[in-house]
Amino acid sequence: MSHLSFYWLPENGDLLVKGIESEFFSLIEHSIKSRKISLPPIPDVVLKIQQQCTEDTTTISDIADLLIEDPSLAAIVIRVANSVIFNRRNITCTDLLTAVSRLGIFRVRDIVTAQAIEQLKHSVNLSQSCNRILVQSAANSRELAATMVLVTRGFKETQSEKYRHLETDKALLCGLLADIGLFCIVEEYHNYLEQGNYLDESIAFQIFDRQCANASRLVLSTWGFDNDFLEVSANQSLSKGSADVSYLDVARIANHILMFRRQDESLDEHSVEIDVTGADILYKLSNLSDSEFSTQIDELISASGL
Secondary structure, three states: OOOHHHHHOHHHHHHHHHHHHHHHHHHHHHHHHOOOOOOOOOOHHHHHHHHHOOOOOOOHHHHHHHHHOOHHHHHHHHHHHOOOOOOOOOOOOOOHHHHHHHHOHHHHHHHHHHHHHHHHHOOOOOOHHHHHHHHHHHHHHHHHHHHHHHHHHHHHOOOOHHHOOOOHHHHHHHHHOOOOHHHHHHHHHHHHHHOOOOOOHHHHHHHHHHHHHHHHHHHHHHOOOOHHHHHHHHOOOOOOOOOOOOHHHHHHHHHHHHHHHHOOHHHHHOOOOOOHHHHHHHHHHHOOOHHHHHHHHHHHHHHHOO
């Protein structure tokens, strides 16, 4: 029988990490499916809206009435409804009923969930390293979301019927919620330590990176989000034989652009399957100057109202 220290030899190191990773994620997966995991502690109003979206009888008035319970969220929904990305007709609205009607029930759910998670990542009180990871996650999510909007706009500008199904507002929200599972994993890790267990941070961070996609998909599925959100969060196609450009394709192009701009060492190993239009968009956005690209990203986030 191998001595425990043998597991730390180079040839066994990966096996140890994978073993811990599998055990740790099994704990997370079981907790989510049994609804015992510490899902992001988002406001009760958001949870009520998510629940209402699963019921066929829910009306626009029902969602507007729920938003009245949380004035800050109500103000955000009205602001977003009037933003450049969501206000396609450029008509200002000042009341909740009109805002919810314009956005739609499911889009309101997406917006309030994204806003709640964004605020949460900046306000948690875990260890310093865990807090830092979540704050960085918030910045990365916003950058991915804005880049997805740029890519989607590139497809829409062709005026081709092939890309009519793509929406800039949904691309933005898919990007913002792509790594929502990270909070759950970090929270579980923090609780794991609080219970007297030990897991080295360097190993824990590897697990965060490897299992974020799986956890994100589980969380969004639990909350009733559609396949577009699930595919982007899991970085995995769930549709068989679809010829349309998907939000997952948009996310992969956006991620490739960001990797290129950061001069990521793993860029050579990263590939995306795209059509001629996608290749043209990739080329144009990759060749923007750093200042121009940053300006467009900042303007998009500002214009979203989020």
